[in-house]
Amino acid sequence: MPVRMDEKTRQQLTELFDQMESDVTLHVFTSEECAYCEEAEQIADILDGLSDKLRVEKWRHEESPAKAEELGVDKYPAMVIQGRKPARCRYYGLPVGYEFSVLVDTILDAAGGEPSVSEETLKIISGVSQPVHIQVFVSPTCPYSPISARTAFKFALLNRNISSDVIEATEFPELVQKYQIRAVPKIIINEVVQFEGAGPEEDFAKKVLEAVKLSER
Incomplete structure (x- = not known):
């Protein structure tokens, strides 16, 4: 199904991206055996032509497996957002519906300084000193999914020890089955902490801390 964007939305995005403090690269990964890769491209x-400050690089897994490995990409389609700081913000699936705003807002965050979080959250996340892997399962029709997705990406932008994957659940049924996902957003941290729902960012940060402590055992 063709992906389209009306002229008003294009203009609004151009104005937003033109105001970015620094350039951002959006790495888009596709594969030959991929149901939604054409739409991802x-x-x-569409995004590639909106602003000189947003650079889009497209990679085919079969041709550039080393790049996928470098950025930790293991599913397709995938989009990796990289700004002024090294970060691991990966979106798996199509960022459409409610999830499109997550992609746009994270691009803007990556271009600036530190994303906006509470003082309590910043203290917790800044103190993470070992690898943390966050997976957030979402749906483009769920109005609550963007809250958890945005929070996970903020954490990855704040601390290079944290990598965050936002995964469109219906596009990866094998993972839905593996983690027995019944509702979204569903968050899994280091495979040891799981919870559902979009709560305050401070509660999410405390779950990260809980996962760190459990992973140390």
């Missing part, structure tokens, strides 16, 4: 092509 269409989204990439």
Whole structure:
């Protein structure tokens, strides 16, 4: 199904991206055996022409496996957002519906300084000194999913020890089965902490801390 964007939305995004403090690269990964990769490339092509400050690089897994490994990509389609700081913000699936705002807002965050979080959250996340892997399962029709997705990406931007994957659940049924996902957003941290729902960011940060402590055992 072709992906389209109306002229008003294009203009609004251009104005937002032109105001970015620094350039951002959006790495878009596709594969030959991928149900939604064509649509992912269409989204990439639309974004690529909006602003000189947003650079889109497209990679085919079969041709550039080393790049996928470098950025930790293991599913397709995937979009990796990289700004002025090294970060691991990966979106798996199509960022459409409610999730499109997550992609846009994270691009803007990556271009600036530190994303906005509470003082309590910043203290917890800044103190993480070992690898943390966050997975957030979402749906483009769920109005609560973007809250958890945005929070996970903020954490990855704040601390290079944290990598965050936002995964469109219906596009990866094998993972839905593996983690027995019944509702979204569903968050899994280091495979040891799981919870559902979009709560305050401070509660999310405390779950990260809980996962760190459990992983140390």
